[in-house]
Amino acid sequence: MALRSRGTSQQGPVRSGGIRTAPSPAAPVVAAEDGSPTVTAWLRLGKDGRLSAYAPAEGGVARWTENAPGGAWTGPELVAPGTGLQSHLSVAQGSDGYVHLAALRHTPMQDGGTWTELVHAIQYQSGRPVKSWAVIGSPYSRKAWEDGLRMGHPSVGVDSSDNVQIVVRNAFGGVSARGQDPSGKWRGWDDLNGNGADRSISIVAAQGGRMVIHAPCDSGIHVYERPKGDAEFAWRDEPIEGTPATGTVNGVETGEDGRVTFFLRDAASGELRAWRDEEPAVSIGGKGSGPVALLRHEIDGVDCMVLAQRDAEGRPAIAVYPTEQEAAGVTWTPVGEACAGAPALAVDGEGRVVLGVFTPEGRLRIARQRTDTAGLAxxxxxQI
Known part of the structure; x- marks a missing residue:
């Protein structure tokens, strides 16, 4: 994979059974050649109150982990090692705290050609080994390996029952999906139809097993929705309006009955827009690049949305407003020096909002919410 930014491990050896071993250092790849992020939603809180950060790396996945809630960090160490892994990583987490990783893997074939398949790995506990990559496969046979090469970046989601769903733009511009049933067994591939989809599609989970897939295309954004866990995805007949920049559609649950607010960055203006249900999209300004990071959190007793983006000057910028009140206006505030890839947001083990960014050199930087002042500061x- 093309390396744009690097970091080196500063952690000491760790104990594995009765043998003391040193974890392998990792070289993070936080942005592609064109500057677009290779990973989003990469900052996650474990059940033990420790944060972890993830990024694609040469030969696997780079991971940073807090030593204790709110404390110092170790990393980046190389986890989920593998050959042929492509440069985009999708990260999701269930209510059980398990972190799910999904990627595409290329493997040379004996008779020529390149086999492309989706792979999936799980981290069960913070700082612990990541389970080896499991093959999710391909919607295509080996005879059709050239079709596999035209697949897009996978997106992984976890529903409210902790079942995993992986979706990918297929070779013909439609959407292919494969999910787990409650027993953990992977079902077969589903062809959700559609055409002309962008390379990057998104999946958002909400309560009650609801999941929504957005696949941008030339005629708008195709939407596929599953209202509950035991239902099938249904394709809306008409795409919704919008011309999002590649890889910038995402969403977060903001209301009752699994209501989700979705966001995109307009490809022409660079501004962010928000919408939900059948309401028209609302511009929330924030010219910049890449997707916006999303966090719903109570601040000073108010249910708020916290947004983070890489602004037009390449710096991290933050906006805070009461949830679902985008129409009242959104103000953006720069909060640091130039960053690479996409910012991430999380709440730490002490209940503080945490903003994470990667430096242009691939180093991890963290800023935590102050508790001695009102509002979000x-x-x-x-710097890790």
């Missing part, structure tokens, strides 16, 4: 940046 951040303490000094911590």
């Amino acid at each position: 951040f303490a000094a940046w911590q």
Whole structure:
């Protein structure tokens, strides 16, 4: 994979059984050649109150982990090692705390050609080994390996019952999906139809097993929705209006009955837009690049949305407003120096909002919410 930014491990050896071993250092790849992020939603809180961060790396996945809730970090260490892994990583987490990773893998074939398949790995606990990559496969046979090469980047989601769903833009511009049933067994591939989809599609999970897939295309954004866990995805007949920049459609649950607010960055203006249900999209300004990071969190007793983006100057910028009140206006505030890839948001083990970014050199930087002042203000940046 093309390397744009690197970091080196600063952690000491760790104990594995009765043998003391040193984890392998990792070289993170946080942005592609064109500057687009290779991973989003990469900052996650474990059940033990420790945060972990993830990024694609040469030969696997780079992971940073807090030593204790709110404490110092170790990493980046190389986890989920593998050959042929492509440069985009999708990260999701269930209510059980398990972190799910999905990627595409290329393998040379003996008779020529390149076999493309989706792979999936799980981290059960913070800082612990990641389970080896499991093959999810391909919607195509080996005879049709050239079709596999035209697949897009996979997107992984976890529903409210902790069942995993992986979706991918297929070779013909439609959407292919494969999910787990409650027993953990992977079902067969579903062809959800459609055509002309962009390379990057998104999947968003909400309560009650609801999941929504967005596949941008030339005629708008195709939407596929599953209202509950035991239902099938249904394709809306008409795409919704919008011309999002590649890889910028995402969403978060903001209301009752699994209501989700979705966001995209307009390809022409660079501004962010938000919409939900059948309401028209609302511009929320914030010219910049890449997707916006999303976090719903209570601040000073108010249910708020916290957004983070890489602004037009390449710096991280933050916006905060009452949930579902985009129409009242959104103000963006730069909060640091130039960053690469996409920012990420999380709540740490002490209930503080945490903003994470990667430096242009691939180093991890963290800023935590101050608790000695009203509103959302951040303490000094911590470079890992």
